[in-house]
Amino acid sequence: MTIEHPAKVLFTSQHPLTSEFNLEFIGWENKLLTVTVTAPQSFATTENSTEAHTGFTTIILDTVMGSCVFGEMGTIQPIATIKLTTDHIRPAIIGEAIICTARYDGEIEEIAYVSAEVRSQKDNSLIATALGTFMIGTRARPLGEVVADPAGEPV
Amino acid sequence: MEDTKLHVANWLNVSASSEPGLFQHRFADHHIGNPFIRSLHGGVTAALSEYCAEQVVLQELGMTVRCRLTSNSMNYLRVTKSEDVFVRATITRLSRRMAFVDVTCWQDDESNPVTHGQCNIRIIRAE
Numbered sequence: 377m378t379i380e381h382p383a384k385v386l387f388t389s390q391h392p393l394t395s396e397f398n399l400e401f402i403g404w405e406n407k408l409l410t411v412t413v414t415a416p417q418s419f420a421t422t423e424n425s426t427e428a429h430t431g432f433t434t435i436i437l438d439t440v441m442g443s444c445v446f447g448e449m450g451t452i453q454p455i456a457t458i459k460l461t462t463d464h465i466r467p468a469i470i471g472e473a474i475i476c477t478a479r480y481d482g483e484i485e486e487i488a489y490v491s492a493e494v495r496s497q498k499d500n501s502l503i504a505t506a507l508g509t510f511m512i513g514t515r516a517r518p519l520g521e522v523v524a525d526p527a528g529e530p531v
Numbered sequence: 532m533e534d535t536k537l538h539v540a541n542w543l544n545v546s547a548s549s550e551p552g553l554f555q556h557r558f559a560d561h562h563i564g565n566p567f568i569r570s571l572h573g574g575v576t577a578a579l580s581e582y583c584a585e586q587v588v589l590q591e592l593g594m595t596v597r598c599r600l601t602s603n604s605m606n607y608l609r610v611t612k613s614e615d616v617f618v619r620a621t622i623t624r625l626s627r628r629m630a631f632v633d634v635t636c637w638q639d640d641e642s643n644p645v646t647h648g649q650c651n652i653r654i655i656r657a658e
Contacts, residue, residue: 391566392560392561392562392563392566393561393562393563393564393572393575396561417538418538418539418541418542419538419539419542420538420539421538421539422538423538425538428539429538429539429578429581429582430578430581430600430603431539431543431574431577431578431579431581431582432539432578434574434577434578434581434603435572435574435575435577435578436574437574438572438573438574438577439572439574442564442573454565454567454568456573456607456610457573457574457607458606458607459604459605459606459607460573460574460577460603460604460605460607461602461603461604461605462577462602462603462604463601463602464599464600464601464602464603467599
């Protein structure tokens with residue numbers, strides 16, 4: 377039986393945020409998660425702008441880095457972002473397909489360290505880089521347990 | 532996609548208050564990161580901080596300049612709830628080409644912030 381990467385499950389679920397962006401899982405190999413997505417009109421800097429606000433790239437970076445942690449754990453277990461540092465080299469363009477690659481750098485004492493970058497799918501130009509720190513195992517329950525007992529409260 | 536979400540301020544549901552540097556976010560379901568404890572997505576609070584940091588610079592300098600956010604460093608201090616967020620953006624240093632902005636987000640009480648971050652912004656002035 378093939379076990380799907382948790383990110384693939386997350387991106388195809390009815391998750392309120394990821395379902396807005398149509399994130400596409402590309403691959404998971406050697407602690408490296410690759411995802412593509414297109415910058416949506418809803419993130420235009422202003423109504424008439426062709427540039428996506430940096431917030432779009434930031435949300436994608438946080439999402440893909442968190443999914444990278446899920447991949448390493450092998451489950452969608454609750455995690456929490458503790459620190460997020462992003463450097464924005466240039467804005468994504470509305471309608472531009474981008475590739476986000478996140479690398480699981482390691483963990484110690486329930487803290488996971490991930491680095492990531494966003495590039496243009498067309499010309500591979502660098503759009504943004506990021507470092508994320510995540511707490512593994514928050515008080516919330518793992519996704520599977522909550523689905524099995526939807527009335528249960530997080531502990 | 533709804534027509535009302537044509538640009539980032541609408542997607543984030545954020546608006547400036549009458550007090551300079553203070554902004555209010557209105558919660559929406561698409562801001563949720565963990566659907567089971569209904570906490571906000573960490574990227575959303577970061578995006579909110581980036582937007583408000585730019586806006587406070589524009590409030591200070593006027594709309595004739597352009598802002599390009601170069602970096603953002605956020606610390607997540609508390610678990611968020613599926614509720615509105617208040618944002619206070621404070622310019623700590625404003626030079627001819629750069630602005631350094633501290634951004635604090637809270638939900639119930641300003642003295643118990645949920646995030647704190649620093650945004651660096653390149654200012655591009657009209658020739």
